[in-house]
Amino acid sequence: MGGSFNSNHFVFLMMGAVWTLALTMLAFVSGGVLGFVVSLCRVSPLRALRLITAAYILLVQGTPLLVLIFLLYFGVSMAGFQVSPLLAADLALTVYSSAYLGEIWRGCIESVPREQWEAAECLPLTRTQRMRLVVLPQAYKIAAPPTAGFMVQIVKNSSLASVVGFVELTRAGQLVNNSIFQPFLVFLIVAVLYFAMCYPLSYWSRKFETRSGIYARVQPE
Amino acid sequence: MSYQFEFADVLEQWPLFLKGIRLTVQLSALAVVFGFVVGLLTAIGRRSDTPWLAWSCGAYVEAIRNTPLLVQIFIVYFGFAALGWKVSVFSAATAALIINLGAYTCEIVRAGMDSINKGQIEAAECLALTKLQIYRYVILVPALEKVFPALASQFVLLVLASSVTSQIGAEDLTAVASRIQSETFRSFETYITVAIIYIVLSYLARVLFWAVGLIVFKRRRRLGLAF
Numbered sequence: 001m002g003g004s005f006n007s008n009h010f011v012f013l014m015m016g017a018v019w020t021l022a023l024t025m026l027a028f029v030s031g032g033v034l035g036f037v038v039s040l041c042r043v044s045p046l047r048a049l050r051l052i053t054a055a056y057i058l059l060v061q062g063t064p065l066l067v068l069i070f071l072l073y074f075g076v077s078m079a080g081f082q083v084s085p086l087l088a089a090d091l092a093l094t095v096y097s098s099a100y101l102g103e104i105w106r107g108c109i110e111s112v113p114r115e116q117w118e119a120a121e122c123l124p125l126t127r128t129q130r131m132r133l134v135v136l137p138q139a140y141k142i143a144a145p146p147t148a149g150f151m152v153q154i155v156k157n158s159s160l161a162s163v164v165g166f167v168e169l170t171r172a173g174q175l176v177n178n179s180i181f182q183p184f185l186v187f188l189i190v191a192v193l194y195f196a197m198c199y200p201l202s203y204w205s206r207k208f209e210t211r212s213g214i215y216a217r218v219q220p221e
Numbered sequence: 222m223s224y225q226f227e228f229a230d231v232l233e234q235w236p237l238f239l240k241g242i243r244l245t246v247q248l249s250a251l252a253v254v255f256g257f258v259v260g261l262l263t264a265i266g267r268r269s270d271t272p273w274l275a276w277s278c279g280a281y282v283e284a285i286r287n288t289p290l291l292v293q294i295f296i297v298y299f300g301f302a303a304l305g306w307k308v309s310v311f312s313a314a315t316a317a318l319i320i321n322l323g324a325y326t327c328e329i330v331r332a333g334m335d336s337i338n339k340g341q342i343e344a345a346e347c348l349a350l351t352k353l354q355i356y357r358y359v360i361l362v363p364a365l366e367k368v369f370p371a372l373a374s375q376f377v378l379l380v381l382a383s384s385v386t387s388q389i390g391a392e393d394l395t396a397v398a399s400r401i402q403s404e405t406f407r408s409f410e411t412y413i414t415v416a417i418i419y420i421v422l423s424y425l426a427r428v429l430f431w432a433v434g435l436i437v438f439k440r441r442r443r444l445g446l447a448f
Contacts, residue, residue, distance in 0.1 A: 078406070187295045
């Protein structure tokens, strides 16, 4: 027993929370860029491109994120590359988010009314112009709530980075617990901190969710 | 870079993989069955007219959906043990998965029940169905029918999420992988093998739920809704 929970422990947990947010932002930005490419490929007129990205999504969505992290951390370093825990976790979260965001955004792009595409075609806009000027600006609006909803998933799933030793909130909780052994209290505080990060996003996402059911209430764990 | 892939050592361990698969399937099956029941009950509770019941069901759902599964598992396993309520790894893992899935199921089922047209319920009232009959035939079953695809996806995701229980020492497929890779030093091959097994498992789960949907919801099939 190493004493009771004090302010130092709390500060340590808060530092962990900051790293959780940093990891989330990193993964969201890189996963978002890759996911955007994936969603464009999914609606591409090229059949091969559609099939390849469909296979990519199938493979990533069929693998647990934990296995993905292990694969990138232990696997790639065994194969001769040095991978830091942060990089492995960030890469795994990037791949993971790109597959889910790609599917979510594809749904948003496709839910832009058909007439909009047709009208753009009639105005002889090129395919790129049609996408950039007509479809995407409307898709952004539809995409905002489900994207915020998915950010909640990234925040929560960043907890899995703890398994490779990256000190984010969950790992910080484990370390504090190792020194004072009060798991119930420590992990409850950790849970409350996660809740404080996730709930505003969930709330906002639900408030603005469109009624058209683009984002079925299925959320990956 | 040239990396020599060597799957032989890893595949030699197939009895261990089988054991891991068995536990993963067991955990997922228990969690899906009981998680569904919990979710159904909380969905009904959340729609009830009793304020405290509706509120506490809502609080449960929000608390679970906004915290990571890993932390929930730690609370159930380490937390309750420290409070003097010792549970085995398997029960803790199962309980955590049930609690987790219950919250997600609740949201999906509730969305389905909320989408039932008011006119349907009024029509049922005019036909003098009792409250219980209305709930069962007009609200619950059609709602489940509607949201079944979403439920099925959530259940498939649970199979994958069960991998997180390896972190408290449940000997599931992921834990088996850690063991094999530390014995064979073939981590890349091990995790690729495990990823493929998970992909196959989640595909099989999808087929299973599709078949269940066909059998349970005969009307779905008649209406041509059975994907």
